[in-house]
Amino acid sequence: MTNEGLPEEQPTPAQTAEPAPEPAPEPASESVEDFGALLKEFERSHAHKPEGGAKQLEGTVVSLTADQVFLDIGYKIEGVLPRSAFERNAEGVKPGDVIPVSIKGRNEQGYYDLSRFRVAQPRDWSALEAAFAQKLAVVGTVTAIVKGGASVDIGVRAFMPASRSGTRDAAELEKLVGTEITCRITKLDVTDEDVVVDRRVVLEEQARGLAEGRRAAMKEGDTLTGTVRTLMPYGAFIDLGGIDGLLHVSDISWGRVTKPEDVLTVGQQLQVRILKIDPETRKLSLGLKQLQPEPWQAAAEKYQLGQRITGPVTRLTDFGAFVELEPGIEGLIHISEMTWGKKVRHPGDLVKPGDTVDAVILAIKPEEKRISLGLKQTLGDPWADVPQRFPIGAHIEGPVTKLMKFGAFVQLAEGIEGLVHISEISADKRLNHPSDVLHAGQVVKAQVLAIDTEKRQIKLSMKQLIPTSIDEYLAEHKPGDRVSGRVVEVSASRATVELGEGIRATARIAAASAAASEAKTEANADLSSLSSMLQARWKGSAAAPSAHPEPLRAGQIRSFKIVKLDAASKQIEVEPVQE
Numbered sequence: 001m002t003n004e005g006l007p008e009e010q011p012t013p014a015q016t017a018e019p020a021p022e023p024a025p026e027p028a029s030e031s032v033e034d035f036g037a038l039l040k041e042f043e044r045s046h047a048h049k050p051e052g053g054a055k056q057l058e059g060t061v062v063s064l065t066a067d068q069v070f071l072d073i074g075y076k077i078e079g080v081l082p083r084s085a086f087e088r089n090a091e092g093v094k095p096g097d098v099i100p101v102s103i104k105g106r107n108e109q110g111y112y113d114l115s116r117f118r119v120a121q122p123r124d125w126s127a128l129e130a131a132f133a134q135k136l137a138v139v140g141t142v143t144a145i146v147k148g149g150a151s152v153d154i155g156v157r158a159f160m161p162a163s164r165s166g167t168r169d170a171a172e173l174e175k176l177v178g179t180e181i182t183c184r185i186t187k188l189d190v191t192d193e194d195v196v197v198d199r200r201v202v203l204e205e206q207a208r209g210l211a212e213g214r215r216a217a218m219k220e221g222d223t224l225t226g227t228v229r230t231l232m233p234y235g236a237f238i239d240l241g242g243i244d245g246l247l248h249v250s251d252i253s254w255g256r257v258t259k260p261e262d263v264l265t266v267g268q269q270l271q272v273r274i275l276k277i278d279p280e281t282r283k284l285s286l287g288l289k290q291l292q293p294e295p296w297q298a299a300a301e302k303y304q305l306g307q308r309i310t311g312p313v314t315r316l317t318d319f320g321a322f323v324e325l326e327p328g329i330e331g332l333i334h335i336s337e338m339t340w341g342k343k344v345r346h347p348g349d350l351v352k353p354g355d356t357v358d359a360v361i362l363a364i365k366p367e368e369k370r371i372s373l374g375l376k377q378t379l380g381d382p383w384a385d386v387p388q389r390f391p392i393g394a395h396i397e398g399p400v401t402k403l404m405k406f407g408a409f410v411q412l413a414e415g416i417e418g419l420v421h422i423s424e425i426s427a428d429k430r431l432n433h434p435s436d437v438l439h440a441g442q443v444v445k446a447q448v449l450a451i452d453t454e455k456r457q458i459k460l461s462m463k464q465l466i467p468t469s470i471d472e473y474l475a476e477h478k479p480g481d482r483v484s485g486r487v488v489e490v491s492a493s494r495a496t497v498e499l500g501e502g503i504r505a506t507a508r509i510a511a512a513s514a515a516a517s518e519a520k521t522e523a524n525a526d527l528s529s530l531s532s533m534l535q536a537r538w539k540g541s542a543a544a545p546s547a548h549p550e551p552l553r554a555g556q557i558r559s560f561k562i563v564k565l566d567a568a569s570k571q572i573e574v575e576p577v578q579e
Helices: 028-047 125-134 170-174 200-217 295-302 382-389 469-476 509-523 527-539
Strands: 056-064 068-072 079-082 098-106 112-115 137-146 149-153 157-161 180-189 194-198 223-232 235-239 244-248 269-277 284-287 308-317 320-326 329-334 356-365 370-374 395-404 407-413 416-421 443-452 457-461 482-490 494-500 503-508 557-566 571-576
Touching: 056 079, 079 098, 098 180, 125 180, 137 157, 137 170, 180 200, 194 200, 244 269, 295 329, 308 329, 329 356, 382 416, 407 443, 416 443, 469 494, 469 503, 482 503, 494 571, 503 557
Parallel strands: 079 112, 157 194, 244 284, 329 370, 416 457, 503 571
Antiparallel strands: 056 068, 056 098, 068 079, 098 112, 137 149, 137 180, 149 157, 180 194, 223 235, 223 269, 235 244, 269 284, 308 320, 308 356, 320 329, 356 370, 395 407, 395 443, 407 416, 443 457, 482 494, 482 557, 494 503, 557 571
């Protein structure tokens, strides 16, 4: 067998190279530092690797605390897992249980930080190919920051894009240099030695695992501490350690909250209670106000009828205004309880949201969560002294507030109105509607005819104050004046006499009847009396006999003397006189 056709055997570099000179001794201090660094690196990367280079171990539970589970992993120092890494927060875990774990590193207390994820630490390309095929997590060390990401040593040089590093910015990425991370191989090209790893996907899986553990341990009624993550118009999302729950705006406070941002801020930490866990979607409904006492429970003892309160107007409706007595308790001022005076068409005519008002408690129904309030009661009842302020017969002046078919309402004072019936508006003509002579806002004068304080009614008259022909007649005459009149009607004891248009007087029949009777007696005198009269007339020693007035008859026009004038009742009394 010959070597013809085969290339000549080349010497290896080891055969041709000159013997390397022995290194010069280094200072002792540097040797100590190098030795310490090498020992630390050795412990980190070699000392705790199980056979085969994998970090998957069998850990035996030795003890449990409120937050952690300690495991014996065969080393001098124990490993630790958070309770949230187990279902139902490690409720069923007990000492002696064997758990598959992987080492992530050391924590601040010196314990091995464990993971329930299967982690491999390849030593050659075949191991890398196996981890890539099985999508196993691998352990590597970040060695440097490069363009677009970081360089990671996983047994070979790998590239980790910054977007897949699980960091928020460049400064946080730089802090990973020199630290051990757990990642997954997302690209592997053995020929080109091109390897890409992803740390973020492992962190997300770990977070989901922890979140599922926490979620499984949660139950309705639990009180947890969370952080406000996002504010929305309908509420706030609270981060409960990787699990979001919705705090609805109606469950933030017992008081009325219009916008969550009025009372909460992003990043704020607070305690919340789990109100409901959806069995299908596993969504959490949270409550904040439920951690405070229900204010209506003590409302019956705290508030009494007639009590005067002060509070802000929170909102308006067509039928009234709501006033906050305290957070969680509102009372309603009905529109009818706002003023004693004019009718209020809308509560906004008197109050607006944000106004602070005084009110009186009119009714309390804690079982229905209702309190009725009155605003006008704080102003005093204007009807309390109406009979003294506006006695019967008093003259008033005020604006017409409302016209109805049956009359007109006139304001006497704030909160007090009187009615002028249509028949009491004008004395001269008959009206079809008060609007024939009046309009709203017109200031008129009237006289008080009657008062009913229980019904809060006052009857007024305008025509009583309008001057008439009889007023003028009364003003121009006085008792004793002689006037002419026409007898309109005669009854047994009285006669009605018209002294002018629309002016009538009363005449007594007694005087007229006596005169008529005397005249009749005179006519029936005996002859001796007549002879005596003629003799006297002949002698001229006696005056002519006086004529006696005729009896009063309807249609008769005669002279009368005014006996009595009553301006208040507008009555005139007369008696007939002889012509």
